[in-house]
Amino acid sequence: MENKENLQETLKEETEVNNNEEVEEVKSEEIKFEEEISELKDKNKVLKDENKKLENELNSLKDRFLRMNAEYENFRKRTEKEKKAIYTDACSDVLNNMFPAFDNLERAIVAEGNAEDLKKGIEAVMKQFIESLSKLDVEEIGAEGEFDPNYHNAIMHVEDESLGENQIVEVFQKGFKRGDKVLRYSLVKVAN
Incomplete structure (x- = not known):
C-alpha cells in the first residue's frame, strides 16, 4: 500500500509539475500575445496617424485643385471678355475712320449739280477714303x-x-x- 501511496504521491507530484509547466507555458504565451497586441496597437496608432496626415494632405490638394480650377475659369472668362472688347474696339477704330467718307457719300446722293461737279465730289470722297485706309496702315x-x-x-x-x-x-x-x-x-x- 505504501507503494500505492508512493505511486499516487508521485503521480500527484508529476501532475502538479505538468500543471505548473502548462501554466508557465500558458503564462509565457499570454505574455507573448500581450506583447504582440501592444506592438499591433503601436503599429495601429502609427498607421492611424499616417492615415490622418495623408487625409489632411489629400484635403489640402483637393482645396488647391478647386481653387486653381476656379482661377482658371475666371481667367478664361476674363480673357474671352477682353478678346471681345479688343475686337469691338478695333472695329470701332476702323469704322470711325470710314464714317467721314460715308457722310460725304450721303451728301453726294442728295447733291444737285452737273456730272462734272458730281465727279469732282466723288473723287474728293475717294481721296478721303484712301486717306482713311492709310491711317489704318492699309x-x-x-x-x-x-x-x-x-x-x-x-x-x-x-x-x-x-x-x-x-x-x-x-x-x-x-x-x-x-x-x-x-x-x-x-x-x-x-x-x-
Whole structure:
C-alpha cells in the first residue's frame, strides 16, 4: 500500500509539475500575445496617424485643385471678355475712320449739280477714303508688272505675244494688305 501511496504521491507530484509547466507555458504565451497586441496597437496608432496626415494632405490638394480650377475659369472668362472688347474696339477704330467718307457719300446722293461737279465730289470722297485706309496702315497691292500668287488672284488668262510671261494685263478688283497680311487679293487678267 505504501507503494500505492508512493505511486499516487508521485503521480500527484508529476501532475502538479505538468500543471505548473502548462501554466508557465500558458503564462509565457499570454505574455507573448500581450506583447504582440501592444506592438499591433503601436503599429495601429502609427498607421492611424499616417492615415490622418495623408487625409489632411489629400484635403489640402483637393482645396488647391478647386481653387486653381476656379482661377482658371475666371481667367478664361476674363480673357474671352477682353478678346471681345479688343475686337469691338478695333472695329470701332476702323469704322470711325470710314464714317467721314460715308457722310460725304450721303451728301453726294442728295447733291444737285452737273456730272462734272458730281465727279469732282466723288473723287474728293475717294481721296478721303484712301486717306482713311492709310491711317489704318492699309496699302493697295500693286498690280503692275509680273503676276505674284502671294498678292494676286488670276481669274482670266490671255495669250498675247506682245506681252511678257506672267504679265498682268488688267485689274478687275484692287487688292489690299496691311503689313505682310493680305486683306484682299487683287483679281487680275494674266498674259501668257
